[in-house]
Amino acid sequence: MAQDKKQVEQITDMEVDFAKWFTDVCKKAELIDYSSIKGMFIYRPYGYAIWENIQHILDAEFKKTGHENVYLPMLIPESLLQKEKDHVEGFAPECAWVTCGGADKLEERYCIRPTSETLFCEHYANIIHSWRDLPKLYNQWCSVLRWEKTSRPFLRHREFLWQEGHTMHATAEEAVAETEQMLNIYADFMENVLAMPVVKGRKTDKEKFSGAEATYTVECMMHDKKALQGGTSHYFGDGFARAFGITFTGKDNQPHFPHQTSWGVSTRMIGGIIMTHGDNNGLVLPPRVAPIQVVIIPVAQHKPGVLEANAAVMDRLVKAGFRVKMDASEQSPGWKFAEYEMKGVPLRLELGPKDLEKNQCVLVRRDSGEKVFVSLDGIEQTVAGTLDAIHDGLYAKARKNLEENTYPAYSLAEAKAIQEEKGGFIKTMWCGDLECELKMKEEAGMSSRCIPFEQEHLSDVCPICGKPAKHMIYWGVAY
Amino acid sequence: MAQDKKQVEQITDMEVDFAKWFTDVCKKAELIDYSSIKGMFIYRPYGYAIWENIQHILDAEFKKTGHENVYLPMLIPESLLQKEKDHVEGFAPECAWVTCGGADKLEERYCIRPTSETLFCEHYANIIHSWRDLPKLYNQWCSVLRWEKTSRPFLRHREFLWQEGHTMHATAEEAVAETEQMLNIYADFMENVLAMPVVKGRKTDKEKFSGAEATYTVECMMHDKKALQGGTSHYFGDGFARAFGITFTGKDNQPHFPHQTSWGVSTRMIGGIIMTHGDNNGLVLPPRVAPIQVVIIPVAQHKPGVLEANAAVMDRLVKAGFRVKMDASEQSPGWKFAEYEMKGVPLRLELGPKDLEKNQCVLVRRDSGEKVFVSLDGIEQTVAGTLDAIHDGLYAKARKNLEENTYPAYSLAEAKAIQEEKGGFIKTMWCGDLECELKMKEEAGMSSRCIPFEQEHLSDVCPICGKPAKHMIYWGVAY
Numbered sequence: 001m002a003q004d005k006k007q008v009e010q011i012t013d014m015e016v017d018f019a020k021w022f023t024d025v026c027k028k029a030e031l032i033d034y035s036s037i038k039g040m041f042i043y044r045p046y047g048y049a050i051w052e053n054i055q056h057i058l059d060a061e062f063k064k065t066g067h068e069n070v071y072l073p074m075l076i077p078e079s080l081l082q083k084e085k086d087h088v089e090g091f092a093p094e095c096a097w098v099t100c101g102g103a104d105k106l107e108e109r110y111c112i113r114p115t116s117e118t119l120f121c122e123h124y125a126n127i128i129h130s131w132r133d134l135p136k137l138y139n140q141w142c143s144v145l146r147w148e149k150t151s152r153p154f155l156r157h158r159e160f161l162w163q164e165g166h167t168m169h170a171t172a173e174e175a176v177a178e179t180e181q182m183l184n185i186y187a188d189f190m191e192n193v194l195a196m197p198v199v200k201g202r203k204t205d206k207e208k209f210s211g212a213e214a215t216y217t218v219e220c221m222m223h224d225k226k227a228l229q230g231g232t233s234h235y236f237g238d239g240f241a242r243a244f245g246i247t248f249t250g251k252d253n254q255p256h257f258p259h260q261t262s263w264g265v266s267t268r269m270i271g272g273i274i275m276t277h278g279d280n281n282g283l284v285l286p287p288r289v290a291p292i293q294v295v296i297i298p299v300a301q302h303k304p305g306v307l308e309a310n311a312a313v314m315d316r317l318v319k320a321g322f323r324v325k326m327d328a329s330e331q332s333p334g335w336k337f338a339e340y341e342m343k344g345v346p347l348r349l350e351l352g353p354k355d356l357e358k359n360q361c362v363l364v365r366r367d368s369g370e371k372v373f374v375s376l377d378g379i380e381q382t383v384a385g386t387l388d389a390i391h392d393g394l395y396a397k398a399r400k401n402l403e404e405n406t407y408p409a410y411s412l413a414e415a416k417a418i419q420e421e422k423g424g425f426i427k428t429m430w431c432g433d434l435e436c437e438l439k440m441k442e443e444a445g446m447s448s449r450c451i452p453f454e455q456e457h458l459s460d461v462c463p464i465c466g467k468p469a470k471h472m473i474y475w476g477v478a479y
Numbered sequence: 480m481a482q483d484k485k486q487v488e489q490i491t492d493m494e495v496d497f498a499k500w501f502t503d504v505c506k507k508a509e510l511i512d513y514s515s516i517k518g519m520f521i522y523r524p525y526g527y528a529i530w531e532n533i534q535h536i537l538d539a540e541f542k543k544t545g546h547e548n549v550y551l552p553m554l555i556p557e558s559l560l561q562k563e564k565d566h567v568e569g570f571a572p573e574c575a576w577v578t579c580g581g582a583d584k585l586e587e588r589y590c591i592r593p594t595s596e597t598l599f600c601e602h603y604a605n606i607i608h609s610w611r612d613l614p615k616l617y618n619q620w621c622s623v624l625r626w627e628k629t630s631r632p633f634l635r636h637r638e639f640l641w642q643e644g645h646t647m648h649a650t651a652e653e654a655v656a657e658t659e660q661m662l663n664i665y666a667d668f669m670e671n672v673l674a675m676p677v678v679k680g681r682k683t684d685k686e687k688f689s690g691a692e693a694t695y696t697v698e699c700m701m702h703d704k705k706a707l708q709g710g711t712s713h714y715f716g717d718g719f720a721r722a723f724g725i726t727f728t729g730k731d732n733q734p735h736f737p738h739q740t741s742w743g744v745s746t747r748m749i750g751g752i753i754m755t756h757g758d759n760n761g762l763v764l765p766p767r768v769a770p771i772q773v774v775i776i777p778v779a780q781h782k783p784g785v786l787e788a789n790a791a792v793m794d795r796l797v798k799a800g801f802r803v804k805m806d807a808s809e810q811s812p813g814w815k816f817a818e819y820e821m822k823g824v825p826l827r828l829e830l831g832p833k834d835l836e837k838n839q840c841v842l843v844r845r846d847s848g849e850k851v852f853v854s855l856d857g858i859e860q861t862v863a864g865t866l867d868a869i870h871d872g873l874y875a876k877a878r879k880n881l882e883e884n885t886y887p888a889y890s891l892a893e894a895k896a897i898q899e900e901k902g903g904f905i906k907t908m909w910c911g912d913l914e915c916e917l918k919m920k921e922e923a924g925m926s927s928r929c930i931p932f933e934q935e936h937l938s939d940v941c942p943i944c945g946k947p948a949k950h951m952i953y954w955g956v957a958y
Contacts, residue, residue, distance in 0.1 A: 033602060033605060033606070035551070035552050035598070035601065035602070036556055036559060036601060037552060037554055037556060037589065040552035040554060041552070042549065042550070042551050042552070042602055043549055043550040043551075044549060045547035045548065045549055045617070048547075048548050048549050048550055049547070049548070051550075052548065068524035068527075068528070069524065069527050069528070069531065070521065070522060070523060070524055070527050071521070071522040071527055071530075071622075071640060072514070072521050072522075073514050073516060073519035073520070073521070073638055074553075074591075074622060074624075074638055075516055075519060075575075075638070077515055077516060080515060093581050093582065094581050095581065096554075096577050096579070096580050096581075096589075097577065097578065097579040097580075098575050098576060098577050098578075098591070099576065099577075099578045099579065100575070100576040100578065100588075101575050101576075101626035101637075102572050102573050102574065102575075102626045103572065109579075110516065110575075112553075112577070112591070119514070122514065122515060123512060123514070123521055126512060127512070138524070142622075143550075143553060143621075145553075147580035147581045159552055159553055159554070161550060
């Protein structure tokens with residue numbers, strides 16, 4: 001029988017092969033599938049539903065802070081992309097180019113957007129005239145293309161889903177404040193919704209976005225102690241405005257260049273969720289974005305009254321606003337347990353005839369495996385409390401991972417040794433020179449993650465060159 | 480002053496130049512802007528917000544009927560597009576082709592999806608194995624590209640936003656039922672939400688979707704009596720499944736081909752809203768998708784207590800679930816009235832010191848211009864009732880337009896004369912032959928709109944060739 005084939009298969013242990021464990025989870029939890037084009041993935045219903053929940057929550061935050069959604073074309077004429085020199089240098093090498101429309105060869109090549117700064121600037125030049133037109137606070141939900149050589153589910157796609165905010169302001173101060181506001185929205189979202197602790201900071205000039213004056217970032221630590229950039233927020237000054245001829249008449253009746261920001265997060269975050277919370281039984285989803293928060297599994301469902309009682313509990317939980325699924329299929333309880341563990345459903349609720357007699361049910365936490373009998377009275381409050389406890393537990397565990405694997409180092413050799421022996425984030429002082437940054441990369445294999453907002457004084461000098469230090473900086477091996 | 484430039488400018492009267500009136504409304508109501516690529520438009524915040532409301536309501540209907548959202552790649556390898564012969568003939572002439580990735584020329588060309596049947600089939604071949612895997616009920620929200628020669632805001636874009644449902648079923652009956660269910664969801668949505676009456680029916684073989692066995696459609700009549708196809712639902716039989724080698728093991732343990740459907744609506748519907756309800760003062764939005772349902776305009780807002788009272792009314796309406804904007808800017812009331820008329824806000828609420836004394840406010844309907852004084856007590860119920868009345872009024876007016884401009888004809892000459900003199904839908908009997916359909920197009924300039932589900936018997940013979948008639952059919956000039 002075909003059914004027999006559908007087993008919950010074992011996945012590779014993360015201690016054996018972390019990369020294989022990761023792709024196993026993506027595939028077996030039915031988050032993603034491969035297409036016939038290398039590096040272009042299919043977001044399957046369960047994976048896409050996580051993204052929909054992320055969108056829903058973030059979109060509300062964006063709107064609360066006055067942003068409006070727009071949709072701009074997906075194609076950028078080559079001449080438009082070239083208007084800002086740093087930007088085109090950064091992106092042109094990984095553009096996909098459209099050269100034919102129907103049977104006709106195009107007069108000019110168009111690239112599929114790798115990001116939309118140039119398109120927004122062209123539009124802003126048309127609609128910004130007076131200080132009364134500012135600020136413009138736009139956001140776009142879309143997919144972008146980057147023709148990468150290597151690929152990996154969620155972490156590196158040739159096409160991926162994201163949001164890109166693009167804003168224009170009358171003053172530099174306002175634009176900087178916007179950049180900070182959006183970084184904080186990302187940080188709060190990642191911590192309070194995805195249960196992923198972050199390090200907030202500024203990127204070095206080497207690591208900043210092509211064309212930006214400053215890039216701010218939230219950096220996360222994965223289970224294998226590697227770094228994942230969770231989201232970025234860029235301050236552009238008036239560089240693009242000058243390149244695109246965007247000016248406004250100020251209150252002083254004089255022309256001025258507006259100041260610009262952009263900021264984005266993508267489906268990479270889902271990769272981050274997997275590698276922060278997952279375990280050897282599969283996915284572990286933070287409750288606030290889980291497509292299914294509670295799975296209800298009837299025990300001895302053929303016995304009279306059992307299915308009805310389970311359905312009644314489901315109704316109560318749905319009414320209370322939870323995302324609930326009841327699985328009354330013919331699969332064995334063991335199969336079901338493994339299936340929803342693989343899918344990372346935060347909470348399993350079991351209810352059988354004996355429980356019914358006692359007006360109770362069983363709750364099993366995905367994160368800890370903890371199993372408790374609880375009364376059906378006030379089950380809504382019990383479930384709410386347990387989901388919050390799971391969130392808190394996941395966050396605390398990830399925070400512990402981050403803190404226990406962040407080490408100070410006082411020489412390049414020491415930094416290198418720690419990375420090789422233990423992995424994690426290494427914090428050192430830094431003189432600010434590109435040369436030292438390159439040396440750390442070359443000799444210790446680490447890139448700079450960020451100059452954290454929360455600075456510490458580890459010593460007076462850069463451990464790489466011995467010159468006076470300007471900042472404390474985080475280093476790591478990144479996805 | 481820059482402010483002085485921002486006037487609510489006059490738009491062309493629709494009786495003078497309907498096409499110009501339409502583009503004026505799109506531009507002046509700030510729904511859309513042009514980009515530097517011909518035929519690729521920018522959906523501005525106000526236009527995009529209408530689409531978001533459409534998405535929100537339809538997505539809930541799709542989910543209620545068991546559909547799941549997915550996201551598939553935007554690129555289709557040329558060899559994949561070619562697998563189903565009718566399909567590639569229909570779409571290849573209007574594909575945009577990607578031929579370079581980064582600096583490399585690609586070994587095979589990829590087209591940007593004009594529609595995603597081929598991609599879904601490739602995916603379904605990977606994930607459908609047993610009758611237990613069926614049905615698959617997937618939907619995708621995305622943009623598609625069709626390299627059209629001519630373009631027009633909302634009606635014909637080279638890139639437009641839409642949803643495309645793609646489903647697979649064990650039996651033909653189930654697939655046909657799905658096609659009908661989705662057509663009914665579209666029809667109900669258009670009538671109950673967009674206030675646009677529809678004619679439901681089947682497309683002729685000439686007008687059906689490339690590769691489909693049958694295409695069902697909802698057809699609407701615009702203000703200028705031309706037809707707009709509102710949404711379509713296609714039944715594919717097992718043609719694609721055979722072409723793509725998709726089989727499943729049935730309960731009989733034998734291999735079978737599944738039966739397929741697809742269905743979609745797009746941002747064209749926004750063009751339909753404009754041309755169904757708009758007038759010479761601009762846009763008129765049906766309340767259930769209007770981004771702003773009620774605009775509150777304080778009168779004599781400098782007087783003590785006025786702004787506070789207006790804000791209090793706004794709070795009450797927002798709490799009651801309405802989409803409300805208060806405009807307390809320094810613009811004159813006259814400017815504001817014209818601005819929100821242009822933007823088609825269904826209801827204007829004015830509240831000044833004299834109203835306050837009487838515990839009342841003024842409500843002005845956008846559709847009829849009717850102005851009434853109403854008590855602030857129970858303003859929530861009054862607004863709800865008025866918005867419903869506006870919806871009903873818009874629908875009745877559009878229904879009248881449709882009915883009064885649908886004419887039976889009993890000869891080709893008569894059909895031609897009616898279309899030339901009056902426009903509208905012409906209903907005739909039809910033998911079912913392509914030749915007669917082509918003759919109607921050539922001689923009377925009309926395409927077949929649909930073979931309506933609600934048939935009438937006008938005569939026994941096809942008025943074009945005199946042979947026995949098979950159906951009653953609707954003809955019209957279409958967008």
